[in-house]
Amino acid sequence: MKKLRKEDISQEVFDLYDAYAHNKLDRRDFANRLSGYAIGGVTVSALMSFMMPDYINAVQIKADDPRIKSEFIYYDSPKGGGKIKALLSMPANMSEPKGAIVVIHENRGLNPHIEDVGRRAALAGFVSIAPDALTPLGGYPGTDDEGREMQRKRNRNEMLEDFIAAAEFIKTHEKSNGKVGAVGFCFGGWVANMMAVKIPSLAASVPFYGGQPSAEETKAINAPLLLQFAGLDTRVNAGWPAFEEALKKEGKSYEAHIYPEVNHGFHNDTTPRYDEAAAKLAWSRTVTFFEEHLV
Incomplete structure (x- = not known):
């Protein structure tokens, strides 16, 4: 064969x-x-x-990596799903509080790839929290097919509240310096955009190929944005010109990158959509952006 x-x-x-x-x-x-x-x-x-997706062979940072501390916790989301499970990760042997990042999954719950991204954020020097918006339905079920079906049963605005609650939780965590950013992918990219709309104190947001807020919602954004798009992603990119026009009109701080000839999901290294060069560049820009705004 x-x-x-x-x-x-x-x-x-x-x-x-x-x-x-x-x-x-x-x-x-x-x-x-x-x-x-x-x-x-x-x-x-x-x-x-x-x-x-091939989750087993694509893991970059293993759960027991001695350079980080990583554990599952629960936090309260009173406007969302109640008690939400999340992966909390941070550098090992921290000597002082660090900037915090909410890592937001795609439309299938907290799968092994997003757990890995949460650990990558910790290895880069931040405290990260990666919630599972499927917690009220039992949590990520082990396969993306089932995860997508489960996530369709939840209201996306209630899930947004779960991630907003995660930002509130991590902001006051003893290992956090109080500066919180968000990074999300696909559905999580939309959430990262909307967290910038809903949280006046959000320090930075990095949506990867995420749906965009309306022009009216854009007025409420305070956080600087680093927007990452895939050049071949006509579905998501269709909304970018109007969003950019609104950002410019309202004088918002943003930086946008469109990576040519790559597909939606190019950062996800578990499927053939992955583009190593674009993913590494986008992640490097993400880390630099958070270093600028969360330290």
């Missing part, structure tokens, strides 16, 4: 995966549509397997 490589996959397949990952296609429809691209000895099963 032919060994698949990212270079062998057409853009149409990536677009189909994006539709599948955002609940526009169910698994059966996704498989059926992939059949048109299963050629040259490549089966639909192999193609589908190749597109799915």
